[in-house]
Amino acid sequence: MSTAAVEKMGPTITLDNMNPCVKKMEYAVRGPLVIRATEIEKEIQRGVSKPFKDVIKANIGDAHAMGQAPVVFLRQVLGLVVNPDGLNDPLIPTDAKERAQVILDGCKGQSAGSYSDSVGIEIIRRHVAEYIQNRDGGVPSNWEDIVLCAGASEGIRAVMKLLFNPTGSSKKPGIMIPIPQYPLYSATVAEFNMAQMGYFLDEENNWALDLNEIQKTLDQGIADGVEPRAIVVINPGNPTGNVLSKQNLEDVIRFAHKNKLFLFADEVYQDNVYAEGSEFHSFKKMVHEMGEPYSKMELASFMSCSKGYMGECGIRGGYAELCNLDPEVNAMLNKSISAKLCPTVVGQACMDVVVNPPVKGEPSYDSFMAQKTGTLQSLAERAKLVADTFNSIDGFTCQTVQGAMYAFPRLHLPEKAIAKAKEVGQAPDVFYAFQLLENTGICIIPGSGFGQRPGTYHFRTTILPQKPALISMLDRLKGFHVKFMEEYS
């Protein structure tokens, strides 16, 4: 057979001729460590002996996977939306039935099985706008600015997509993202062939924004021939667990305005604020308080059902509030979303419950509030427990977990461990993470998956295991860590 004929029989898509930007993407939260953790789980199932009894996946903010119970009221509403037979069930409270009926009335043919508008069901968009307006002490929110999406990620990608040029452009569009960052951003920037302009957060200052760093990053990007287009701020922070001050927000808003940057406000952890003195301030409210010209800036704020006290990751619900978009650009965005038909109606319904929960006097109010505050209080305890524990272990320093669902402790690795990592061809934090996984079954994500200052080492762990499991995990981790430090000191 000729060489040409053999070649013809190979695959049509190969590493050499496939989309090079997809090859470049990294998504550490579901990367090699997680793949290995899943393999170990299967090994344990097959009876392979391990020095631990189970794998603890502290790699991802997945509350229900870690034993958090779904919010009862929320699931009652979703159950009715999916199977309206239950509307006649006397055991289901009337407020859940009313919520479900309103959602069904918003569905064509009164069925969650019909397509919704691509931007979402109108009544739910209206509820979202009311929620935002209440959250922000009356600052107006326009329901037509609300786009429902299957989780915040989808909304973020849809808006960011507007900024790149698949036909090639003289200058690469640059997206400023915090370092450390949530890998959705680095992955999307890579996929869209944009330039990642990472600005370091100030670890010693509990991961606050540092305007000098942000300016330096901008200047460097411009010097490198990049065209800065947008800045991403994650508040409360992922993976850093920080909550930004009003001053910090104001600074970055002025900076974005001055430099004509589109502002991405990733505010999916807005319900997750734990530390005394910390408070969530929305970008929307801030620009309003600052008045013109800031209140006229373009701003996209994202929210999700996956986090907060509900943790409904698998349901895929979220929204974007898109303020001050050029109307023609907004029309293009809507058109591009429409090719994806619509976000899951059940996810939209889930978002509806989150923005329109039981109110005082309704039958489910007390039990709903008890569940919500119970979960948030327990998360606050766990946030403190995790940071305190790390700070009590030699070789760790950990900033206060003010919010979100993660601690991002700094690992002070001995020189010998760093040398050993080099020897085996791994980044030092990746080496540590794999050792931890193989020895204890604990799966965390090394700092290099999020970005960190060169020469520093961190990892991200969720605070989501239930308290006894969390204590046992931290014990296991400490035991490993002490031995590791001994071995390499």
Added chain:
Amino acid sequence: MSTAAVEKMGPTITLDNMNPCVKKMEYAVRGPLVIRATEIEKEIQRGVSKPFKDVIKANIGDAHAMGQAPVVFLRQVLGLVVNPDGLNDPLIPTDAKERAQVILDGCKGQSAGSYSDSVGIEIIRRHVAEYIQNRDGGVPSNWEDIVLCAGASEGIRAVMKLLFNPTGSSKKPGIMIPIPQYPLYSATVAEFNMAQMGYFLDEENNWALDLNEIQKTLDQGIADGVEPRAIVVINPGNPTGNVLSKQNLEDVIRFAHKNKLFLFADEVYQDNVYAEGSEFHSFKKMVHEMGEPYSKMELASFMSCSKGYMGECGIRGGYAELCNLDPEVNAMLNKSISAKLCPTVVGQACMDVVVNPPVKGEPSYDSFMAQKTGTLQSLAERAKLVADTFNSIDGFTCQTVQGAMYAFPRLHLPEKAIAKAKEVGQAPDVFYAFQLLENTGICIIPGSGFGQRPGTYHFRTTILPQKPALISMLDRLKGFHVKFMEEYS
């Protein structure tokens, strides 16, 4: 204020500096006609007088919106997955409970609120593979080749994304798509800056594939400097309602192999086959029957919960079977999907019920089968009714609706109507469609949204209105058409 300062206060994203490929995208199924139809609905609500009482949206394959009842068994399972309280409800049949329990056992923490693997829940992927294997008379299907996705669209886009080059390439990658086509393809090809290589279907031969046309299109593309990478076949056809013969499939498989094209098999209407003598043949089975080298070709086949007899569009469930992908490319695909976290778990559960319905002997079997066959039988009647009606009206010819959910009748427009359309700056079929909408409230999609041979005019209408509504719609349409033809003859 200086000009620079004024300019600074404008939006950062404008039509001039936004993604040019998003601007180019068109998605007619949710385009200007549908936007106008929705406006008219609101006008009617506001009391504006119209020559009709309601808007009929025959623009999109949205069965529940048109009054089709959800499959009871399916919704029982989904209801339990969302709210497992019902597992104790004696009124819900045991087979629904068993299905739901298996799905919940596949969810981390036994909750649909936890993230699944990005490629979907393992047990559901296994059920999909079993379904395919049964469908194809035992041709093996490997569960690891199955990727669950939020509707087929998402899967199609994920695979097609592998083929473009956002960094620019010397030759544009070309995707061969049928004309007429489903606008997801033209929209995605435009968004990904690829070259659309449209091959005309043979209308007179009930929209069959025409190998000469396909070859001509390939030759022309190569002459134009395009690099052909893939061919899309939609079977049963959208918008054309045709079902391809085995010979047709075999021809296109040989063609794809010979020209090293990746094969996209859009088979979402595989349950929707109505015409006597028509039968669905999967590409997967065909390549297996043809043996090597064809059985070793890369092939992506897509399925959805949105069509068939279930019509669960809003739930967003679907799968892709990806055969013979290069393992390294497959790893890249999985990585790129993982940045989107996971498809909706409820959508995955919906897919599970579709591939794993009640079997003989189970309590829900009889009622499930009655509902399924009732729906499909009624669709078959409506398919015949629509085509027969168009063929009975002067100025229309309509091919047999062999399958899917659409008729794509040809409109023989008088010269005067064509001249009038030109005068008002519309394509003749768009002019007709707007006139129809404004005069009757019927929303159909003009052929130019799907593509058609130059100088021919068509539109796509769904066959989904329930029978009395369909008869009344066809009456209204006929009344308008007769007047229109008189006016312009």
